[in-house]
Amino acid sequence: MKNVKVFSLLLSVIGTATFAQDLEQAKKAVDAEQYEKAKKILKSLVASDPNNGRNFFYLGDLYLNEQATDSAKIFFEKGIAAKDKGAINYIGLGEINLDNGDGFGAEANFAKATKDIKKKDTEEFLLIGRAYTKSERPDYKKAIENLKKVLVVDPKSAQAYLSLGDAYYGERNTNEAYSAYRNAYDYDNSLLMAKIKLAVITKNAKAFPEAVKSFNEIVATNPNYGPVYRELAETYYHWGASETSNYNAYVKKALEYYEKYMSLTDYSLESRMRHADFLILAKDYKALEAEAKKMQQLDKVNPRILRYLGYSAHENGNHQESVKALNEYISKVEAKKIIARDYLYLGLAKIALSKGADGKYEKGMYDQGIEELNKAVEKDPIIATELNEIGLKLFKEKFYREAGKIFEVAVKNQKSKNYLYDNFYLGYALYFDYDEKTSPKDELVKADAAFTNVIAASPTTQDAHLYKAKVNRVMDTPESKKVMVSSYEQYVKIVKEKGETEKAKNNLIEAYTYVGAYYANNGEKAKAIENLKELLVLEPGNKYATDTLKKL
Template sequence: MMNNQKQSLLTILFVGATITTPLVAQDLQTALQDIEAERYTKAEQTLTQLATSSPTAENQFYLGYYYLRSGQPDKAKAVFEKGAAADQKNQLNNIGLAGVALAKKDRSTAKSLIDNAVAQTKSKDEAVLIRSGEMYTLSDQTNDPAEALRLLTLAQEKDKKGEHKDEIEMLMGDAYFLKNDGGNAITKYENALAAKPTLAEANYKIGRLYLRGKNYAKAQEFFKLAIQNDAEFAPTYRAYADALANSRAYKAAASNYELYIQKSGTTDPELLLDVARYKFLAQDYQGAVSYLDQLKGKINNPIIDRMYGWAYSALGKNQESIDALNRFISAAPQKVMVDDYKYLGRAQAKLGTPQGDSLGIMNLEKAAPMDTTENLYREIAKTYYDDKKYDKAAEYYAKTIKNDKKPLNNDYLFNGLANYQYGFRVGRDTTAAPMDTAQIRVARQMYFLRADSAFAQMAQQVEKTAGETYPLAYYYRAQSTYYAYPSAISLSTGAAVPYYEKFIELASAETDAAKKQSYQKNLITSYKFLASYNLAKKDDAKAKEYFNKVLELDPNDADVKKALAPPAPAAPATPAKAPVKKKVAGK
């Protein structure tokens, strides 16, 4: 589709034309304004009616111009040829045919047609010069901004009264835009605004320059001015949406793109697909699906299945998501990207089946090394943790931390918990390779020491924020350190003691009643360990002190009551019976 919007052709192209009624002139002016505002359906209706009711060369040119601007060069060519045949002296349709040639990348034919039209009018026809310059700016790929500027400069010299100043300045701005000369382009657009202060197209195109330069805030300023100039000028909303999206204001972007659709009246499936994309980015997943539904049967683009797959995944319609993404991957394997595997893996993992979990992890693993926006190792780790596959969860939480510039506190927490819980399973996990006693001891120690390290890192991370603590990090450090070794060694070395003591200190200082209550069981375990440790050291008084602290929390703790109970008095000895004397026979 042609990319640049032009000013009304009415005043220029009607030089020498016969206008039978004021209504016809008004209809034409409205139709040309509709083309500028990309209201192509309305423009087509009006211009087709004019060309049918009055098939003059000029009216054929306007209809052909509509087809050219709306991206239908074959239809434009047929109409321009009809107009050229209607009046061989009128060069406008030949210029239109040059525009078609440029759209078809036939630069040689286009140059020949324009050069001949300018020569036939002796470089004096202002309309011919302006439209010739315009044709060299319409195509994204086959353009010639230098030649456009030469022709437009000639037209400017002819415009002695400045009647077409705003139109010529706008076209010059477009030529400089194509030359990537933003400074001169803005100057030309500003000149057009000086001639016509309410010209929405000028502010829109200045904003477009800032958008191309990635100055999104400045671009938005000019798009707002364009909307103030003319709230019905549709192209502004589309560009404004792009600027907002690049500023991550996706909801506002989607809203403005919808306004573009509404005001232009377009039914172009590719543009509707863009709205669906913005709806998705705005997390309006149902809205995205609604737009995708409008495209069914209208567009043969596998991207639709991708968008369905992503949106359904976010909506929790997991099987629909899987079906759509599998269709897309099968139809367009060369277009598959990291997000396709990500959303497919998420949908599979949410099926709640062993096969779904397996396939989900497989696809998330494909995506994880390439995803620069999310740490997918975290999702894999959580899936394993929720399935109580703690050894794999520990492995992937370690990858999560390694592949994240700023790991979350919970990454360290669950890495620690996964290692801690698998430590108890070592030697009993039927899915693992068999181990002998020595291997079990080594592996068990490894998992508990990894847990200790993770909890230590978590405590350190939390305490970077002034006044913040996480007492349980020290509790689990103590537990991990204790279980890393045989209990006799742990009790004799007391390696866990400082962590239990730190936990007790922090938990006891907690002012939140609910939190403090939640620590009660952990405190009891801590006191019991410290009591046992002191008993091993033969410090009965200290041990009794810790046992009493347990009873303060749980007066009915049977183990502690038994430990504190005085030894039962020894039962009195039963006197031994006197031996029965045997009588000596004969005495």
């Protein structure tokens, strides 16, 4: 009986060690971004060792990283009932609270997780620190506060320093982040992620050759470590964007490195999604559509796949499919997960669909597209910078109404790098589209405001004054006629100061004609004579000027 008891105890110890080893293998698989492998290990552990709460937590955390919140919550709630470290699952529930903007709920759950821990326990504070950092609504100060508690107990904790680096980097405190990552690697030089993050800081400082050198050192150490190839891919992409002469060569190299990354990270859904995000950056939409369809075969439920299908379908000319995918995506996800680019692509797809076989745009569908673009700019004003090229194309094709609608959305961001040009072409489009019989007068008011914005930003842009004068001339009210005269006079002044009289001859003839006529009709004889004489200098024998001067 004694031997049987000893043997049973031995089996128990061996079993616990095996589970611990498997959990470490799962963590290593997550670190190497081999998510499917990690998931298989953790699902096996949850089934074979349901008394270990850590197994449930790390599986739930994996689902949470994939934005599968409902699945994550199921495993966290099951894990709480585990005998060993069940309370650690409150940290996962706390992170879900953070994502939902419930800070009080998060703190309550974190308090439950740490309620009965021993003085030397550090894992809970490490995981709470990470939760605060990787939440959709991060709180880096609280992350740092919790991670420092780990270092009080274990001053050489490489994992704590790694997470501390992430928190400092989130705070944009690059110096402290660099120092933390360096400490992490010094205390554990098998922690390749720390060295990667040191190189990422170098890359983000646009020191691309140095970053590539650091990444290649990691490759030499462990050529099968997938994340380093992802970082090499992203480095070459940004390097190409910075050195446009090498863009094509570097993007090609970036895509090759991403394929290498994919081959080492088991083509999991999470890896594929990262790949899809990169393909959007690299503008490889054929590959993106193919990747999205592969993801759909793996997971018919995850709505994020619909986003990739929507983007790629539009770029590949399948606008109806794009609208269908993006409408379905927007209807399925929480509002907080919809980004500005989702509305941008939905708007562009609807605009493309509104173009008929005759080459003209159907007003109803086109205006629906504009509504989506407005949502995009409301959500993220920087999107406005991408509308200039679209509006210009329509303007050059003489679709003035349609171009004006695009520029009206674009000028909502006053900090846009294209703000001046967008206002200029908005004014142009509204003016050229105006029909005295059918157009509402407020179109001219908008055009006047657009040219006023251009003048405020660039007072010597003579054509803004010229077209402000034209717009106010068409308005034809006593007030607008005064603005017309003032704008024409400002135009004349700028042209003369720049010495461009000959170049602007026709526009000057127009200006002197209307200004001279205004002063003649309003009894300001001297000013009328002055302008009409200038007109005769440019166009000797001009009948209107000659006849009016005789009358005056």
